[in-house]
Amino acid sequence: MTRYADPYLAGIGIGAVLLGAYALAGQGLGASGAFASVAAAFTAAAVGTAQATASPAVAPYLPDGLASPLRDWLVWELLGVAAGGFASAWSAGRLAWTTERGPRVAAGPRLAAALSGGVVMGIGAKFARGCTSGQALSGGALLSVGSWIFIVAAFAAAYACAPLARRLWL
Amino acid sequence: MSATAGSLAATLAVACALGFAFGWLLERAGLGNARVLVGQFYFANLTVFKVLFSALVTAMLGAFWLDRAGLLDLGGVYVPETFALPQAIGGVLFGAGLLLGGLCPGTSCVAAATGRADGVAVMAGLVAGILAFNFAFDSLKQLYASTPLGPLTLPAVLHLPPGVVVGMVTVMALGIFTAAHRLRRES
Amino acid sequence: MTLHAPLFVAALILGGGAAATDTLLGGDQMTAVALAERIKAGQPTQVFDLRGDEEFHSFHIPSAQRATLGDLIDRSLPRSASIVLYGDDRARVVQAWALLRIRGYRHVAYLRQGLYEWIARVHQPALPADATPGERAEFDRLAALSRYFGGQPRLDVPRAAMPAGYWTAGGDIGARPSVETALLVAAIRRRGC
Numbered sequence: 256m257t258r259y260a261d262p263y264l265a266g267i268g269i270g271a272v273l274l275g276a277y278a279l280a281g282q283g284l285g286a287s288g289a290f291a292s293v294a295a296a297f298t299a300a301a302v303g304t305a306q307a308t309a310s311p312a313v314a315p316y317l318p319d320g321l322a323s324p325l326r327d328w329l330v331w332e333l334l335g336v337a338a339g340g341f342a343s344a345w346s347a348g349r350l351a352w353t354t355e356r357g358p359r360v361a362a363g364p365r366l367a368a369a370l371s372g373g374v375v376m377g378i379g380a381k382f383a384r385g386c387t388s389g390q391a392l393s394g395g396a397l398l399s400v401g402s403w404i405f406i407v408a409a410f411a412a413a414y415a416c417a418p419l420a421r422r423l424w425l
Numbered sequence: 426m427s428a429t430a431g432s433l434a435a436t437l438a439v440a441c442a443l444g445f446a447f448g449w450l451l452e453r454a455g456l457g458n459a460r461v462l463v464g465q466f467y468f469a470n471l472t473v474f475k476v477l478f479s480a481l482v483t484a485m486l487g488a489f490w491l492d493r494a495g496l497l498d499l500g501g502v503y504v505p506e507t508f509a510l511p512q513a514i515g516g517v518l519f520g521a522g523l524l525l526g527g528l529c530p531g532t533s534c535v536a537a538a539t540g541r542a543d544g545v546a547v548m549a550g551l552v553a554g555i556l557a558f559n560f561a562f563d564s565l566k567q568l569y570a571s572t573p574l575g576p577l578t579l580p581a582v583l584h585l586p587p588g589v590v591v592g593m594v595t596v597m598a599l600g601i602f603t604a605a606h607r608l609r610r611e612s
Numbered sequence: 613m614t615l616h617a618p619l620f621v622a623a624l625i626l627g628g629g630a631a632a633t634d635t636l637l638g639g640d641q642m643t644a645v646a647l648a649e650r651i652k653a654g655q656p657t658q659v660f661d662l663r664g665d666e667e668f669h670s671f672h673i674p675s676a677q678r679a680t681l682g683d684l685i686d687r688s689l690p691r692s693a694s695i696v697l698y699g700d701d702r703a704r705v706v707q708a709w710a711l712l713r714i715r716g717y718r719h720v721a722y723l724r725q726g727l728y729e730w731i732a733r734v735h736q737p738a739l740p741a742d743a744t745p746g747e748r749a750e751f752d753r754l755a756a757l758s759r760y761f762g763g764q765p766r767l768d769v770p771r772a773a774m775p776a777g778y779w780t781a782g783g784d785i786g787a788r789p790s791v792e793t794a795l796l797v798a799a800i801r802r803r804g805c
Contacts, residue, residue: 373550
């Protein structure tokens, strides 16, 4: 199994990719928006497109009805992220069917925590109009005030919650 | 932008290619692994910080200089709008959720793609959280839309030229990298 | 990791350079709105358009004269003259600025974002559909200025279509390629200005 790459070099590489996004697509990278797109499609599938687009929260993600995620820039970006992650892990011998967890917690509780964490992040990302990729990284590099507010708030909250979750990770 | 199938396909292919590089680099740095990511908040490593801020500084410096050299038209780049209160609240929720789940939206895809069940769980949670938000939107929308400040940037708020703010952010990041390096040496 | 040190130094140079260039050159940049206010207030200003003949005659900032770099080498102007330059090739504009400074003129400024800024901020100021009260007050001020120059303020512009700022200090817009400016100028001429 190969060692992890130097984080600074990886970061510089990601910064270059982000610059490429600005240049080629007129926007930065993102992630949570793709999840919102998929969630909107699920909603449309469950209650019908008409009712789904009646909701102001869902409507912006359904410009093309049920097929909207297939035409969403962020969705295709994330598909690429998954593919790239897979390819890198494969070439480094890091593919594994497993659950990453702290030494004192079993897989079940860990997965429950992961699910809950995802739910809370999903709500947070909606309020913040983005996540670490879209706001912190892409918006931060453009010096957007809201993005920097997000960065400070997110890091502060994560550090503050860490002592409460020691059993999960340490 | 033309809406022909060809140009849409090209745009989405570019998105996919950029994503591939992004995902590859995230995994290389170890951020596809929740334990590495969370290590930041237990002072076991500073990978999240190092990757995030070197990426941010690289893109920021690159954008500044390419714009100044006239090589890149960044007037056409979308600057996100600021909504101070909801973004602060969202940040707090996001940070808490990140600590609990161990992965952010982007890295959860990397984790899932490399076989990690916790990656899949985070992805499912994200969709559920967004669905919950949408469901409750009527009662949330006032908070959600509060404190709109438009596409506000740090130079505008600090009344400083953009280059000065770029320099300040760079020095701040380099300062923290140096401090981290010194602390590592001593520990 | 041996690459860290040179990368650190490179970042420091690029970041420090960014701060330095904006501090040194910043004072010599003028916003289109500031220029418009100068002209309206009747403060004597020599405005030079560094673009081509055709582009100049298509549309130019009121009171501007066309000039090439060659013209600026020879032209004699009052020493204390206030000179403002604009063009669509930023490199040429900065060259012209440097040229005039070397010739000894003290008050030389340039529009960092060229004619596009004039069009988007003075000629056609836009009010977003979901404007904040601050934006509304700013727009009222700009609309009055725009009408003085025979411009056409735009109302109810969707947020996505607003000229978005890129690291704008005070809400200016980023530079646009001359192609977009040309299209805008063509649109103005079709509507009649």
